[in-house]
Amino acid sequence: MEETNISIKEKNTTLGKIEIAPEVLEVISGVATHEVEGVYAMQGSFKSGVNELLGRSAHNKGVHLEIDENGLSVDIYCFIKYGASVPQVAMEIQQKVKEQILFMSDLEVSMVNVHVVGLVTPKEVEKQQLSIQKELGE
Template sequence: MAEEATVAIHDTKGTLGEIEVAPQVIEVISGIAANKVDGVYAMRGKISSGVSELFGRVDHKKGVHLTSSEEGLKVDIYCYFVYGVSVPKVALEIQEKVREQLLQMTDIELAEVNVHIVGIVPEKTELQELLDLDKEEDGEE
């Protein structure tokens, strides 16, 4: 998960002051961008986020993990794909969209966007079945 520190945007120490972006904001932007790509069924979350979605609350940063290293910021995206899509094509589009949105909205360039496909979902699978999959995965970790 991302550190609690903020990320400073390049060349902002002008006469007006600094601009800093919280890591949670980067995770939310990444999650929304990835979720809007055709072929992505859902983002991987914990049981609590799945239950929250049943009650109408959407956690846009679920399935997104931000880390900082010497090379820069890295985003790991965990998602389910729709059955029948081209996995490399959809994963590449996720990488491009996330990188593009973060650059456009925050002027932050990512060192890496890693896409982890945790499952392929047939068209008729319901949300409850995905929650059961998360429960099994959480028990194994």
């Protein structure tokens, strides 16, 4: 998405205009997705991986926004926990993202596309937790 802010159409324009940076909507979408039961993690980029290594959480990773003639569309790229109902989790992500963006920014979302890029098994979760414990020296 281009680096332009998104203007909010206000009923009372005498006070001025309101703009929201696309990154804010990405963070809202990422946090909303993490709140859905069955979501393990979001697919990140190299940049978000480096940020996490440096101790900075990237709440907008795995989220891509696009604005066109149809309106605002959101693409979510996530990993689902093994055993969760993928269609149920995906529909809940769609609903939650749409609700949170509307609630927090008063912007209508035309589409929320959920891309499940992988399933995470309990063994992989356990392996990662052991790895984190070793790094922390526990």
